[in-house]
Amino acid sequence: MKNNPNSTLPMVLLGLIRQAPRSGYDLRRMFASSPLAHFSDSPGSIYPALARLQQRRWIRPVDEPDGSPRRRRPFTITPQGLAALEKWLSRPVTGSDVRLRPGDLMLRFAFLFEVRGRTSTIRFLSDFEHELSANAISIREYLKENKAHMSMAGRMALEYGLGEYVARAEWARRALAELRRRRR
Amino acid sequence: MKNNPNSTLPMVLLGLIRQAPRSGYDLRRMFASSPLAHFSDSPGSIYPALARLQQRRWIRPVDEPDGSPRRRRPFTITPQGLAALEKWLSRPVTGSDVRLRPGDLMLRFAFLFEVRGRTSTIRFLSDFEHELSANAISIREYLKENKAHMSMAGRMALEYGLGEYVARAEWARRALAELRRRRR
DNA sequence: GTATGCATGTAATACGTTACATGATTGT
DNA sequence: ACAATCATGTAACGTATTACATGCATAC
Numbered sequence: 001m002k003n004n005p006n007s008t009l010p011m012v013l014l015g016l017i018r019q020a021p022r023s024g025y026d027l028r029r030m031f032a033s034s035p036l037a038h039f040s041d042s043p044g045s046i047y048p049a050l051a052r053l054q055q056r057r058w059i060r061p062v063d064e065p066d067g068s069p070r071r072r073r074p075f076t077i078t079p080q081g082l083a084a085l086e087k088w089l090s091r092p093v094t095g096s097d098v099r100l101r102p103g104d105l106m107l108r109f110a111f112l113f114e115v116r117g118r119t120s121t122i123r124f125l126s127d128f129e130h131e132l133s134a135n136a137i138s139i140r141e142y143l144k145e146n147k148a149h150m151s152m153a154g155r156m157a158l159e160y161g162l163g164e165y166v167a168r169a170e171w172a173r174r175a176l177a178e179l180r181r182r183r184r
Numbered sequence: 185m186k187n188n189p190n191s192t193l194p195m196v197l198l199g200l201i202r203q204a205p206r207s208g209y210d211l212r213r214m215f216a217s218s219p220l221a222h223f224s225d226s227p228g229s230i231y232p233a234l235a236r237l238q239q240r241r242w243i244r245p246v247d248e249p250d251g252s253p254r255r256r257r258p259f260t261i262t263p264q265g266l267a268a269l270e271k272w273l274s275r276p277v278t279g280s281d282v283r284l285r286p287g288d289l290m291l292r293f294a295f296l297f298e299v300r301g302r303t304s305t306i307r308f309l310s311d312f313e314h315e316l317s318a319n320a321i322s323i324r325e326y327l328k329e330n331k332a333h334m335s336m337a338g339r340m341a342l343e344y345g346l347g348e349y350v351a352r353a354e355w356a357r358r359a360l361a362e363l364r365r366r367r368r
Numbered sequence: 369g370t371a372t373g374c375a376t377g378t379a380a381t382a383c384g385t386t387a388c389a390t391g392a393t394t395g396t
Numbered sequence: 397a398c399a400a401t402c403a404t405g406t407a408a409c410g411t412a413t414t415a416c417a418t419g420c421a422t423a424c
Binding site: 024051071 | 413
């Protein structure tokens with residue numbers, strides 16, 4: 001992979017730094033304690049990632065370097081960084097994302113609401129729900145046709161996947177309803 | 185990470201080779217077409233992984249090398265390989281697995297049923313269901329106490345996680361019931 | 369005999385992980 | 397003064413990814 005600054009970790013760092021100035025240590029503690037989609041809190045992943053973001057001018061230290069090398073160093077997002085974040089958030093919801101990286105989509109959902117607001121989030125959720133339902137339907141059809149001559153474990157594994165899609169689609173519909181209700 | 189032969193990819197390769205002799209190309213096509221938990225079908229991941237398994241004597245070529253370097257080369261599992269696979273399958277279901285790598289657990293479920301049979305699988309599913317329910321309960325309690333002063337997106341993201349745990353736990357109970365019904 | 373698909377492999381690169389190193393701050 | 401903790405960073409290692417290379421088989 002050629003240097004890929006659009007992978008998940010840098011985007012999460014960008015999104016969290018956009019909320020408020022944060023240091024590497026702040027971010028590590030958030031990853032260590034957060035109940036959701038987990039990233040490693042190891043210094044060996046976060047500090048290099050922050051250094052890359054800084055090289056690209058997507059974040060910058062809040063205050064000028066004051067000489068002492070081991071002090072707390074909070075970062076803020078730059079205009080270019082915000083543009084990169086918004087671009088990532090605005091990517092279409094692909095079937096591949098829905099099947100392989102639903103956790104990434106949830107991160108995008110949370111940041112999208114903060115950064116772009118209600119209307120963009122409604123569009124996002126609607127696309128998400130659409131993809132999820134399509135997947136659920138195609139698994140259901142596959143099961144209907146092949147149930148008879150599948151191994152038990154194979155069928156159960158498919159039913160597991162089906163259950164996940166259904167639960168996520170239901171969640172998306174509830175979230176959509178709630179967002180629409182909040183129409184100012 | 186020191187050479188870690190117990191990560192997911194080598195174990196999946198081992199499990200599939202145990203089912204029947206398979207070549208790297210066979211495995212690539214399975215990954216490219218399978219509807220479930222996806223691994224990369226790129227040659228750059230699979231052939232090196234097979235080479236490492238072969239170095240550890242966990243798999244071996246079906247027939248002796250016949251000189252021609254670019255011919256189909258199916259592998260079988262060795263006794264040591266089977267032992268390593270069974271050890272991986274027998275690992276306890278940890279909370280960290282349940283939260284961070286449910287896909288791995290589903291792979292283990294499928295192979296466990298093939299390799300160790302019904303009783304081991306029932307124990308596995310029972311542990312899985314237990315962990316899932318515990319997670320669901322703790323998220324529910326957290327939501328109850330903090331709902332009021334959470335951001336909308338934050339609460340929705342938690343509810344998404346809750347929905348996944350609930351759906352998985354329901355699946356596990358259905359699977360358990362079906363396995364128990366099949367007693368002899 | 370040559371184009372197409374089958375099949376195995378390697379090289380360059382980036383990144384995450386683990387373990388370790390080191391400086392600053394705070395409490396006693 | 398010293399320990400504990402805060403905070404940033406580096407080194408070694410393994411591995412996934414992308415792109416490329418190479419040989420065999422088959423059909424035409």
